[in-house]
Every structure is written in structure tokens, then in C-alpha cells.
Amino acid sequence: MSLHVERPADGPVLVVESVPYARGLAAVALTVAAGGDDDPPGRHGMAHLVEHLMFPRAETYEKREAYEMREAYEMREAYEGGGSAADDATDSHVARVEGAGGVCNAETHRDHTVFHTTVPASMLDDVLAWEARRLREFAPSAEAIRTETEVIAEEIRGAAGSRIWDTVLASVVPGARDSFGTASELARTTREEALAFFGRHYTADRMVLSVVGDVDTAAVTATVGSLFAGARPASDGTASTRPPPRSTRPATAAVVPLPLTAATDGVALGHRLPDPVASRSAYLAHVVLAEVLARSHFPRLVRRDPRFTAAGMSCGLYGQWLASAAPDVALVRVGCAPGTGAAEAVDAWREVLRAVADAPVDADAHRRALNSLLVAAHRQEDALVARAVGHGRAALLFGGHRSAPAAELAAVTPLQVADAARALLAAPPVVTEFVGGPR
Structure with missing residues (x-):
């Protein structure tokens, strides 16, 4: 090629x-x-x-x-x-x-x-x-x-x-x-x-x-x-300048009518991700962290603790990581059994993070998570339209870096994943309670 x-x-x-x-x-x-x-x-x-x-x-x-x-x-x-x-x-x-x-x-x-x-x-x-x-x-x-x-x-x-x-x-x-x-x-x-x-x-x-x-x-x-040639002349300099992102707010709470699973209440925990351009490796470490948690820690939490019915983490707005260079977010959703409050969900999330931060995942678990992400990345890159879109984003937003970076994902280490967990522990999440579907 x-x-x-x-x-x-x-x-x-x-x-x-x-x-x-x-x-x-x-x-x-x-x-x-x-x-x-x-x-x-x-x-x-x-x-x-x-x-x-x-x-x-x-x-x-x-x-x-x-x-x-x-x-x-x-x-x-x-x-x-x-x-x-x-x-x-x-x-x-x-x-x-x-x-x-x-x-x-x-x-x-x-x-x-x-x-x-x-x-x-x-x-x-x-x-x-x-x-x-x-x-x-x-x-x-x-x-x-x-x-x-x-x-x-x-x-x-x-x-x-x-x-x-x-x-x-x-x-x-x-x-x-x-x-x-x-x-x-x-x-x-x-x-x-x-x-x-x-x-x-x-x-x-x-x-x-x-x-x-x-x-x-x-x-x-x-x-x-x-x-x-000349189809759309160069800018005259009047295009608007996007304002710099502002700092993260303290954690807040709200009620949003959104089901996580059928008839399930729960809590959404929002975190700001590292800058996808200036701190690309740290950003990708959060993506790997989400996959590690999905394969082991979240299922273990739901099996052992009846207060929680489901848990998952998505990186990137609407779950699309590296889909833009704008300030990006990670979303953790925790399904809660009746009577379980937001504070309990936050404590459980911090416990999950602390397990990775204190004892980085072993090589086998890390490799399995990476392999899952790499297979998905390679499958996406096989699609011609995804390659074309990726090239456009890379040239326009990411300084030439590919926006579906299989090689960069493969370079993420267990220590970087632990660093990502520590970074999330250090930044209190924005907390949003949501209500489930019809009873």
C-alpha cells in the first residue's frame, strides 16, 4: 500500500x-x-x-x-x-x-x-x-x-x-x-x-x-x-476561533430519564480524558483501561455485589474514541439495584480503579485486552471508507497521526494503564443519576 x-x-x-x-x-x-x-x-x-x-x-x-x-x-x-x-x-x-x-x-x-x-x-x-x-x-x-x-x-x-x-x-x-x-x-x-x-x-x-x-x-x-483548484478559496482569516476548553467543574448530580438496561436505575460517572493530541499515549491508555475493566473487573463487581446489576466504561463522546480532537470524555455507567445510591456507585468505581492502580494488570490480562482492541482496530482499517475518514481526520486534526492507531495501541504498557487508573482516582467524577425504563 x-x-x-x-x-x-x-x-x-x-x-x-x-x-x-x-x-x-x-x-x-x-x-x-x-x-x-x-x-x-x-x-x-x-x-x-x-x-x-x-x-x-x-x-x-x-x-x-x-x-x-x-x-x-x-x-x-x-x-x-x-x-x-x-x-x-x-x-x-x-x-x-x-x-x-x-x-x-x-x-x-x-x-x-x-x-x-x-x-x-x-x-x-x-x-x-x-x-x-x-x-x-x-x-x-x-x-x-x-x-x-x-x-x-x-x-x-x-x-x-x-x-x-x-x-x-x-x-x-x-x-x-x-x-x-x-x-x-x-x-x-x-x-x-x-x-x-x-x-x-x-x-x-x-x-x-x-x-x-x-x-x-x-x-x-x-x-x-x-x-x-479554486473551488473554495483559502480563508480570509475571518473563520471563528474556538475558545479554549475551560476547567472541569466539581462533581454534580442530576436526574436524566435514560435506561441503562430494561427497568434499571443507575449512575453515570463522567471523567475528562487526556488531550487526544498533546497527550495521545495517556488517552490511549484510558482506552485500554476500559477494555481491561470490561473483561474482568466489571463482571467481577456485578457477580459479587448484588447492589450493582451492570457496569461498563466507554471512552470518547458517544463511545467513539479518537473521533475528534476536541476535549473528550469517558463515561462509566453502573446499573443499581433498588435502594442503591449514587455514593455507593462512586465508592464501587473507586474500588475498581484502585485495584488497577495499586497492582497493574498481569501480562496475560493486558495482552488479551490489547488483542481485542487491535482486532477491532484492524477490522476497521480494512474498511475503505474508514481508512479514508481516518486519513482526513489525521491530516486535519491530529497532525498526521492516524486516527485508528493500531501500532500506538500495541505500545500501551500495563504501567501506563495503571497510571490512567491513578489519574481517574485523582479527579472526582461528575455524577449523574439516571432512571430506568418503564416498570
């Missing part, structure tokens, strides 16, 4: 990787340094809205619930230029990709948005042309904005079960908000605001274009150079 990185003066950073096992497929990822942390005051969700508006769809317009696309209906007239229904069937971005035998989607994170597409390699030039086209022709109408804000409102309602993450994030990193948005704020968005956000953030110096698969690097480089 060969990796080529090019930084043209008038286009996005280009990363091309030729992958022998791709067998006639190619994946494209356009990663943009525009996420929820860039939302203007009073317009929480603007980055998410612009992500939606980058899919000018016609009769194949699709509403997504829990990240899945659903029912389609006609809306091409909502975009400038109009067009007949017959034209709409072939002029939608999604329809063009699907007509080429491919699939496409996008994700908005706190510090970036990524658009990803997988197609037969024979259609790669067309897909690259479509990517350049939607950057050049971004011009949603007021009606399109209204429709998309309604779609996002549905997504927000559908994601209500993940609100424990948002609660913990806001407590651990004061001022941080999820990238979904606030429906009432987005409902007031004007066309001029959407265009201003796009113009400020979707510029060549804030983008990475990644192409992975059964591709010829020289041919891709030439094609991208001709299509993207």
Missing part, C-alpha cells in the same frame, strides 16, 4: 492511498474543519444544518433517524434553478451516487464534518466531479433550509436516548455542546446565515480530500488538481 499526501496552494489537502485488496472499489472522504464548536451564538446546530444542505436532493430526499436514511419525497424546487421532476430524478447528489452503484453519508462532530462516499473505482472521476460541484454550487433556498431544520428536529428527537452523553459532556467540559443542535434555534436560521457559515468555514485551507482504494495515485492527483 502506498500513501501520497499533497498540499496544493489552491485546493484542499489531498491524501491518496492505493490499497491492493480494494478489488475495484474506491472511497472518498471530504473532511472539513467545521463542527458543532463553530456554531454561531444562538444557532446551535448550524454545522449540522450545513452538512444536510450539502446534499441537494430531489425526489430522493431522505430523512435520517438514528443516523439511518429513510422515506424520500420530492423537493428539488426548493433549490435555486428549479427543474422538472424528470430532471430531479438524475440531478440529486444522492441519486447520482446511488445510480453509480455507490453509497454516501456524512457526520457532524464537534470540531469537523466529514462527507464519505464509496463507489466502484471506475466511477471515481465522476464522484470527484460531484464533490467539487456541490462545493461550488452551494446555494440552498430558504425553503430547503426550513425542510432540513425539520429533518434535524426529528433526528434530535430520535437521539434522545443519547442525552446522557450530552449531560456529562456539558458538566465535564463547561460550555461544550453536542453537534446535533437545538431545534428551536435552528428553526430561526436564515438563508444568509447558512451561506455565511459555509463561506467562512468551507475553504480550501480547512479541508482534506482523502481517496482510498483501487486507484492510481498519479491519475487521482491530476483529476483532483483540475477539479478542485
Whole structure:
């Protein structure tokens, strides 16, 4: 496999990787340094809205619930230029990709948005042309904005079960908000605001274009150079500067209606993770710690102590570790039997941590945890679209480091895992009580 990185003066950073096992497929990822942390005051969700508006769809317009696309209906007239229904069937971005035998989607994170597409390699030039086209022709109408804000409102309602993450994030990193948005704020968005956000953030110096698969690097480089040169000029310096993260708050308590398992009450314990860029090894040590605990310590806690019905730890917002370079969190969820309080759950969590901090895990347990993580990391890297997205994040957010770092994971030692446990012991968690499902 060969990796080529090019930084043209008038286009996005280009990363091309030729992958022998791709067998006639190619994946494209356009990663943009525009996420929820860039939302203007009073317009929480603007980055998410612009992500939606980058899919000018016609009769194949699709509403997504829990990240899945659903029912389609006609809306091409909502975009400038109009067009007949017959034209709409072939002029939608999604329809063009699907007509080429491919699939496409996008994700908005706190510090970036990524658009990803997988197609037969024979259609790669067309897909690259479509990517350049939607950057050049971004011009949603007021009606399109209204429709998309309604779609996002549905997504927000559908994601209500993940609100424990948002609660913990806001407590651990004061001022941080999820990238979904606030429906009432987005409902007031004007066309001029959407265009201003796009113009400020979707510029060549804030983008990475990644192409992975059964591709010829020289041919891709030439094609991208001709299509993207000047497509989005470099920033004029007016893009917003994200505020530095603030310090962690003291532990707080709240009640959130979120089931951990059926009919289970419990406690969520939030911790701030080390900086994923400046303290990458320490960050990854927490990821390994979570796997070690999942394989031994948590099951042992539940077996021996009837006060607790379940326990688990997830690193990274929504359980996606190294999915962004923004200040990140770990979430520990403990299911509690009736009558068990938050203080008891915190004490049990500290006991689990102390066991690792005082006596680092033995070599066999450490190796098993690492092997589990490495298998998952390698399986992810085998997926072309995951490789393309990883290259984009690495170039844009992580200073060139791969964002699915199998080699770096393998280098984490038992002593570093013990250090991670000690770091969590030294920082009191944010405590959130949650109530279970229907009784």
C-alpha cells in the first residue's frame, strides 16, 4: 500500500492511498474543519444544518433517524434553478451516487464534518466531479433550509436516548455542546446565515480530500488538481476561533430519564480524558483501561455485589474514541439495584480503579485486552471508507497521526494503564443519576 499526501496552494489537502485488496472499489472522504464548536451564538446546530444542505436532493430526499436514511419525497424546487421532476430524478447528489452503484453519508462532530462516499473505482472521476460541484454550487433556498431544520428536529428527537452523553459532556467540559443542535434555534436560521457559515468555514485551507482504494495515485492527483483548484478559496482569516476548553467543574448530580438496561436505575460517572493530541499515549491508555475493566473487573463487581446489576466504561463522546480532537470524555455507567445510591456507585468505581492502580494488570490480562482492541482496530482499517475518514481526520486534526492507531495501541504498557487508573482516582467524577425504563 502506498500513501501520497499533497498540499496544493489552491485546493484542499489531498491524501491518496492505493490499497491492493480494494478489488475495484474506491472511497472518498471530504473532511472539513467545521463542527458543532463553530456554531454561531444562538444557532446551535448550524454545522449540522450545513452538512444536510450539502446534499441537494430531489425526489430522493431522505430523512435520517438514528443516523439511518429513510422515506424520500420530492423537493428539488426548493433549490435555486428549479427543474422538472424528470430532471430531479438524475440531478440529486444522492441519486447520482446511488445510480453509480455507490453509497454516501456524512457526520457532524464537534470540531469537523466529514462527507464519505464509496463507489466502484471506475466511477471515481465522476464522484470527484460531484464533490467539487456541490462545493461550488452551494446555494440552498430558504425553503430547503426550513425542510432540513425539520429533518434535524426529528433526528434530535430520535437521539434522545443519547442525552446522557450530552449531560456529562456539558458538566465535564463547561460550555461544550453536542453537534446535533437545538431545534428551536435552528428553526430561526436564515438563508444568509447558512451561506455565511459555509463561506467562512468551507475553504480550501480547512479541508482534506482523502481517496482510498483501487486507484492510481498519479491519475487521482491530476483529476483532483483540475477539479478542485479554486473551488473554495483559502480563508480570509475571518473563520471563528474556538475558545479554549475551560476547567472541569466539581462533581454534580442530576436526574436524566435514560435506561441503562430494561427497568434499571443507575449512575453515570463522567471523567475528562487526556488531550487526544498533546497527550495521545495517556488517552490511549484510558482506552485500554476500559477494555481491561470490561473483561474482568466489571463482571467481577456485578457477580459479587448484588447492589450493582451492570457496569461498563466507554471512552470518547458517544463511545467513539479518537473521533475528534476536541476535549473528550469517558463515561462509566453502573446499573443499581433498588435502594442503591449514587455514593455507593462512586465508592464501587473507586474500588475498581484502585485495584488497577495499586497492582497493574498481569501480562496475560493486558495482552488479551490489547488483542481485542487491535482486532477491532484492524477490522476497521480494512474498511475503505474508514481508512479514508481516518486519513482526513489525521491530516486535519491530529497532525498526521492516524486516527485508528493500531501500532500506538500495541505500545500501551500495563504501567501506563495503571497510571490512567491513578489519574481517574485523582479527579472526582461528575455524577449523574439516571432512571430506568418503564416498570
